[in-house]
Amino acid sequence: MALNTLWFIFIAILYTGFFILEGFDFGVGILLPFLGKNDVQRRSIINSIGPHWDGNEVWLIVAGGATFAAFPNWYATLFGGFYLPFFLILIGLIIRGVAFEYRSKHDNPKWRNLWDWCIFSGSLIPTILFPVAFANILRGVPIDANMQYVGGFFTLLNPYALLAALAVTALFTLHGASFLSIKTTGEIEQRAKELIRWLWLLVALLLVILLITTAIITGLLERINFLTIIFPLITIAASLVVGFFLNKGQFGRVFLMTCLTVAFFVLTIFVLLYPNVMISSLNPAWNLTIENASSTPYTLKIMTVVALIFLPFVLLYQGWSYWIFRKRVSNEPKQLTY
Numbered sequence: 001m002a003l004n005t006l007w008f009i010f011i012a013i014l015y016t017g018f019f020i021l022e023g024f025d026f027g028v029g030i031l032l033p034f035l036g037k038n039d040v041q042r043r044s045i046i047n048s049i050g051p052h053w054d055g056n057e058v059w060l061i062v063a064g065g066a067t068f069a070a071f072p073n074w075y076a077t078l079f080g081g082f083y084l085p086f087f088l089i090l091i092g093l094i095i096r097g098v099a100f101e102y103r104s105k106h107d108n109p110k111w112r113n114l115w116d117w118c119i120f121s122g123s124l125i126p127t128i129l130f131p132v133a134f135a136n137i138l139r140g141v142p143i144d145a146n147m148q149y150v151g152g153f154f155t156l157l158n159p160y161a162l163l164a165a166l167a168v169t170a171l172f173t174l175h176g177a178s179f180l181s182i183k184t185t186g187e188i189e190q191r192a193k194e195l196i197r198w199l200w201l202l203v204a205l206l207l208v209i210l211l212i213t214t215a216i217i218t219g220l221l222e223r224i225n226f227l228t229i230i231f232p233l234i235t236i237a238a239s240l241v242v243g244f245f246l247n248k249g250q251f252g253r254v255f256l257m258t259c260l261t262v263a264f265f266v267l268t269i270f271v272l273l274y275p276n277v278m279i280s281s282l283n284p285a286w287n288l289t290i291e292n293a294s295s296t297p298y299t300l301k302i303m304t305v306v307a308l309i310f311l312p313f314v315l316l317y318q319g320w321s322y323w324i325f326r327k328r329v330s331n332e333p334k335q336l337t338y
Contacts, residue, residue, distance in 0.1 A: 003300035004290040007070040008277070010307065011063055012270035016263050018059035019130075023262050024255075025053045027176015029096060029123025030169075033116055035180065035191045039109070042116055044329050046100065046338040048183040051325040053100065055318055057093065069303055073147055073293035074277040081141065081149020085129045085156060092129075096122025104338055127172050128165045132156055134269055135164035139217050140281035147288060160217060167206035174199045174242075175262060178255040185328050196246060196254060204239040207265065211235065218272050227271045235264040 028049050036042030068075040079086060099118035106112070139160050142151040177199065180192035211232045238260040245253040273279075277293050280286035294300065330336070 002290075003297060003304060004070070004294040005275075006304065007066065007294070007300060008270070008274060008290050011066050011070065012267060014059055014063035014066060015270075016266045018056070018063060019266050020259050020262050021052070021056040021059060023172045024175045024179035024258075025049050025056055026123040026127045027172040027174070028180060029119045029176070030127065030173055031176050031180065031192075031195070032123075033120050035177075035188055035195070036116075037187070039112060040331060040333055040336070041188055042112075043104070043333070043336045043338055044184055044188055044331055045180065046103070046119070047329045047336050048180060050100070050338050051321060054097065055321060058314075066303075070295055070300060071277055071288075071290070071293045072295060074288055077143060077147050077149055077278055077288060077293075078137070081143075081151070082133050082136075082156070084153045085133055089126045089129050092122045092125030094122075100338060124169070127169050131164040131168035132161040135161040137278055138214065138269055138273055140279035142282050143278060143280035143286050143288070144282060145286050147286070147293075150282075160213060163206075163210055163213060167203075167210045170199065170203045170206055171239075171258075171262065171265070174203045175255075175258040178242075178251065178258045181251040182255055183328055186331055193251065196242070196251075200239065200242040200246060203261075204236065204242075207239055207261070208236055211268070214268075214272065228268075231264050231268040231271050235261055235268055238264065 028045060032042060032045050036045050064075075067078070095118050099115040099122060103112055103115035103119075133156070136156050136158070139158070141149060141155065144150050174196065177192045177195045181189055181196060184192065215232075238257045242254050242257045242261075245251070245257060275290050276287045277290060278288040280288075295303075
């Protein structure tokens with residue numbers, strides 16, 4: 001396998017890991033003002049993701065760094081052309097991170113309510129803008145012969161991208177609710193379970209509509225292969241199996257299915273994109289590919305060696321942190337950190 005293909009796969013895995021882990025973080029943040037009816041309940045909700053939210057964001061940092069090192073032309077075109085949405089995503093993540101740390105610094109209800117809504121908005125903004133960005137990467141944007149994005153911000157706000165934003169927002173909300181159903185107790189747990197009961201079918205329907213639209217826009221029917229068929233089918237199947245385990249009351253498996261739905265949804269994007277990394281809507285000859293956007297073979301070789309040495313340690317550490325904090329969050333105020 002060529003190294004540029006290997007690094008394309010590696011970046012796809014990094015984004016998949018990020019959206020699985022940060023997806024339920026975003027979902028929990030979106031649900032915070034609605035499922036938490038008092039301060040203790042909201043603290044419980046925040047504490048369910050408290051040990052993990054910052055570690056989950058490392059996946060995004062590594063994905064961005066890997067893109068910069070392995071595919072510098074992709075990085076330059078993507079972050080240059082999509083500067084404003086990525087800047088707004090960054091602002092949202094900063095606001096959310098500050099809110100986690102400052103919320104419990106004062107007992108004033110207005111103070112805490114302010115930071116609760118900051119967590120909500122800091123979770124919602126990336127949830128909306130990430131799918132807008134990836135939908136446009138897949139759909140195609142105006143890129144000229146010099147690999148320069150020549151569109152504007154509102155070029156990105158097309159109907160397909162907005163449909164993707166709606167579907168992903170619903171999916172992450174479901175993902176967050178399924179996480180809360182296995183990490184909290186009492187009223188929060190019951191509200192999360194009730195939300196799953198009416199949300200899962202809507203998510204499945206939106207994903208079906210989005211994937212059909214994607215197949216039409218990307219010309220999928222003209223280049224069918226095993227992966228472009230099986231990955232979307234697994235995405236839809238996993239979202240539908242949520243209902244099966246929901247009826248059995250097996251919410252651990254419900255969460256597993258939402259993880260699989262997110263994973264194969266993201267992988268579907270990369271499978272449909274390959275061997276391109278960005279598509280030009282002006283001229284197919286101006287597409288950025290894994291060939292013309294990549295670093296030198298020597299750079300990719302060095303990066304591969306470094307990744308093989310250090311990546312297992314990072315994965316082991318994060319797995320260990322999830323194992324340590326695997327129990328449900330207590331409703332006792334003295335045991336809550338945030």
